Amino acid sequence: MLKHFRCYNLFLHKKNPLLFSHNKQSMLFYSTKNTILSSQQIISKEQIKELLNNKIADKDFILIDVREPTELNILPKIDESAHNIPLNDIGPAFLTLDDKRFKSQYGFDKPNIEQQIICYCKVGVRSQRACDILKEIGYKNALNYKGSANEWHYN
Numbered sequence: 001m002l003k004h005f006r007c008y009n010l011f012l013h014k015k016n017p018l019l020f021s022h023n024k025q026s027m028l029f030y031s032t033k034n035t036i037l038s039s040q041q042i043i044s045k046e047q048i049k050e051l052l053n054n055k056i057a058d059k060d061f062i063l064i065d066v067r068e069p070t071e072l073n074i075l076p077k078i079d080e081s082a083h084n085i086p087l088n089d090i091g092p093a094f095l096t097l098d099d100k101r102f103k104s105q106y107g108f109d110k111p112n113i114e115q116q117i118i119c120y121c122k123v124g125v126r127s128q129r130a131c132d133i134l135k136e137i138g139y140k141n142a143l144n145y146k147g148s149a150n151e152w153h154y155n
Helices: 045-054 069-073 087-096 099-106 125-136 148-154
Strands: 006-011 018-022 027-031 061-065 116-120 141-144
Touching: 087 099, 087 125, 116 125, 116 148, 125 141
Parallel strands: 061 116, 116 141
Antiparallel strands: 006 018, 018 027
Protein backbone atom coordinates (compact mmCIF):
# COMPACT_ATOMS: atom_id res chain seq x y z
CA MET A 1 0.00 0.00 0.00
CA LEU A 2 1.43 3.34 -0.99
CA LYS A 3 0.46 5.04 2.24
CA HIS A 4 3.14 2.95 4.00
CA PHE A 5 5.96 4.19 1.79
CA ARG A 6 8.23 7.02 2.83
CA CYS A 7 10.74 8.79 0.63
CA TYR A 8 14.05 10.17 1.89
CA ASN A 9 16.88 12.21 0.44
CA LEU A 10 19.77 9.92 1.24
CA PHE A 11 22.48 11.89 -0.46
CA LEU A 12 21.87 15.17 -2.19
CA HIS A 13 24.40 16.40 -4.67
CA LYS A 14 23.63 18.90 -7.44
CA LYS A 15 24.16 16.34 -10.19
CA ASN A 16 23.18 13.07 -8.50
CA PRO A 17 20.45 13.17 -5.88
CA LEU A 18 19.87 9.70 -4.50
CA LEU A 19 16.49 8.86 -3.02
CA PHE A 20 15.15 5.74 -1.42
CA SER A 21 11.69 4.55 -0.46
CA HIS A 22 10.87 1.78 1.94
CA ASN A 23 8.14 -0.02 3.72
CA LYS A 24 8.39 -2.83 6.25
CA GLN A 25 9.05 -5.46 3.58
CA SER A 26 11.45 -3.82 1.15
CA MET A 27 13.75 -0.95 0.39
CA LEU A 28 14.34 0.44 -3.09
CA PHE A 29 16.93 2.97 -4.14
CA TYR A 30 16.32 5.42 -6.97
CA SER A 31 18.46 7.83 -8.86
CA THR A 32 16.94 11.02 -10.22
CA LYS A 33 16.27 9.08 -13.42
CA ASN A 34 13.84 6.85 -11.45
CA THR A 35 15.90 3.72 -12.00
CA ILE A 36 16.31 1.20 -9.24
CA LEU A 37 19.95 1.13 -8.18
CA SER A 38 20.13 -1.65 -5.63
CA SER A 39 21.25 -4.77 -7.40
CA GLN A 40 21.86 -6.63 -4.14
CA GLN A 41 25.50 -7.42 -4.88
CA ILE A 42 26.24 -9.28 -1.68
CA ILE A 43 29.39 -10.94 -0.37
CA SER A 44 29.34 -13.63 2.31
CA LYS A 45 31.37 -14.05 5.49
CA GLU A 46 33.15 -17.03 3.94
CA GLN A 47 34.09 -15.02 0.84
CA ILE A 48 35.49 -12.19 2.98
CA LYS A 49 37.51 -14.68 5.05
CA GLU A 50 38.91 -16.11 1.82
CA LEU A 51 39.89 -12.62 0.65
CA LEU A 52 41.53 -11.85 3.98
CA ASN A 53 43.52 -15.10 3.82
CA ASN A 54 44.52 -14.97 0.14
CA LYS A 55 44.55 -11.34 -0.96
CA ILE A 56 46.09 -8.07 0.16
CA ALA A 57 43.74 -5.63 1.90
CA ASP A 58 43.80 -2.09 0.46
CA LYS A 59 45.36 -3.42 -2.74
CA ASP A 60 43.07 -6.23 -3.93
CA PHE A 61 40.00 -5.13 -1.96
CA ILE A 62 38.97 -2.50 0.57
CA LEU A 63 36.85 -3.10 3.67
CA ILE A 64 34.81 -0.10 4.77
CA ASP A 65 32.87 -0.04 8.02
CA VAL A 66 30.09 2.56 7.57
CA ARG A 67 29.06 2.70 11.22
CA GLU A 68 29.54 5.78 13.36
CA PRO A 69 32.91 5.85 15.21
CA THR A 70 31.19 5.52 18.61
CA GLU A 71 29.67 2.19 17.51
CA LEU A 72 33.14 0.69 17.11
CA ASN A 73 33.53 0.76 20.91
CA ILE A 74 30.50 -1.51 21.28
CA LEU A 75 31.21 -3.91 18.41
CA PRO A 76 34.71 -3.77 16.88
CA LYS A 77 35.62 -3.81 13.20
CA ILE A 78 35.50 -7.21 11.53
CA ASP A 79 39.21 -6.99 10.71
CA GLU A 80 42.09 -4.64 11.53
CA SER A 81 42.38 -3.80 7.82
CA ALA A 82 38.87 -2.29 7.76
CA HIS A 83 38.52 1.48 7.48
CA ASN A 84 35.77 3.53 9.11
CA ILE A 85 33.88 5.96 6.89
CA PRO A 86 30.42 6.66 8.35
CA LEU A 87 27.50 6.36 5.93
CA ASN A 88 26.82 10.09 5.94
CA ASP A 89 30.42 10.70 4.82
CA ILE A 90 30.53 8.16 1.98
CA GLY A 91 29.11 10.40 -0.75
CA PRO A 92 31.08 13.55 0.11
CA ALA A 93 34.32 11.60 0.71
CA PHE A 94 34.28 9.70 -2.58
CA LEU A 95 32.77 12.48 -4.66
CA THR A 96 34.44 15.65 -3.44
CA LEU A 97 37.78 14.79 -1.81
CA ASP A 98 40.87 14.61 -3.99
CA ASP A 99 43.29 11.72 -3.44
CA LYS A 100 45.54 13.63 -1.03
CA ARG A 101 42.71 14.93 1.18
CA PHE A 102 41.01 11.53 1.16
CA LYS A 103 44.19 9.80 2.38
CA SER A 104 44.79 12.49 4.98
CA GLN A 105 41.27 12.21 6.36
CA TYR A 106 40.74 8.42 6.22
CA GLY A 107 44.26 7.01 6.36
CA PHE A 108 44.28 5.02 3.13
CA ASP A 109 44.47 5.69 -0.59
CA LYS A 110 41.24 6.68 -2.27
CA PRO A 111 40.03 3.67 -4.27
CA ASN A 112 39.77 3.88 -8.02
CA ILE A 113 36.39 3.14 -9.59
CA GLU A 114 37.44 -0.40 -10.54
CA GLN A 115 38.62 -1.54 -7.09
CA GLN A 116 36.54 -3.97 -5.08
CA ILE A 117 35.00 -2.15 -2.10
CA ILE A 118 33.24 -4.17 0.58
CA CYS A 119 30.93 -2.18 2.85
CA TYR A 120 29.53 -3.41 6.12
CA CYS A 121 27.76 -2.00 9.17
CA LYS A 122 26.01 -3.55 12.14
CA VAL A 123 23.21 -5.42 10.37
CA GLY A 124 23.51 -4.69 6.63
CA VAL A 125 21.10 -1.84 5.92
CA ARG A 126 23.49 1.12 6.03
CA SER A 127 26.11 -0.84 4.12
CA GLN A 128 23.61 -1.44 1.30
CA ARG A 129 22.92 2.29 1.19
CA ALA A 130 26.68 2.95 1.05
CA CYS A 131 27.07 0.51 -1.86
CA ASP A 132 24.23 2.18 -3.73
CA ILE A 133 25.79 5.61 -3.23
CA LEU A 134 29.15 4.32 -4.48
CA LYS A 135 27.52 2.76 -7.54
CA GLU A 136 25.60 5.96 -8.28
CA ILE A 137 28.81 8.00 -8.32
CA GLY A 138 30.61 5.50 -10.55
CA TYR A 139 32.24 2.81 -8.40
CA LYS A 140 31.65 -0.47 -10.22
CA ASN A 141 32.61 -3.12 -7.64
CA ALA A 142 30.86 -2.12 -4.42
CA LEU A 143 29.72 -5.17 -2.47
CA ASN A 144 27.54 -5.37 0.63
CA TYR A 145 28.43 -7.73 3.45
CA LYS A 146 24.82 -8.07 4.54
CA GLY A 147 25.65 -10.24 7.56
CA SER A 148 27.81 -7.40 8.79
CA ALA A 149 29.48 -6.98 12.17
CA ASN A 150 26.76 -8.83 14.10
CA GLU A 151 27.17 -12.00 12.03
CA TRP A 152 30.96 -11.70 11.99
CA HIS A 153 31.31 -11.52 15.76
CA TYR A 154 28.38 -13.66 16.92
CA ASN A 155 28.09 -16.49 14.37
